[in-house]
Amino acid sequence: MRLVFVTAATGVVMVVVIFELLRRRQLREKYGALWLVVALAVLPLAFFPTLLDGFTSVLGIASGLSLFLFLSVVFLLLVSVHLSWESSRLEEETRCLSEEIALLRAEVAEFKESRERVNAP
Structure with missing residues (x-):
């Protein structure tokens, strides 16, 4: 259960930091969009850790x-x-x-x- 909270907190912190960097114009939009997608991809995995398990069984990954x-x-x-x-x-x-x-x-x-x-x- 701790991993869920840590992963969710990491995703939220990433989103906040990226928005702040974009707001201060310290990060270009094309890179900001990329990192926002990454941060937003982390959030569903935090709340649904078994989300990839069905896909991994098809691929034969542990x-x-x-x-x-x-x-x-x-x-x-x-x-x-x-x-x-x-x-x-x-x-x-x-x-x-x-x-x-x-x-x-x-x-x-x-x-x-x-x-x-x-x-x-």
């Missing part, structure tokens, strides 16, 4: 908890790969922007130099 833990690990791996992809994309974009800024600064310096030469007596 218990619903084993299936839930396996799917959680797979989900976290997918999130990790997605965030790595996003990080790589942003790193490339940052590099390109840095190069553009360097070129613009060089052009501005060259323009200032040529302008000083024209204005010199």
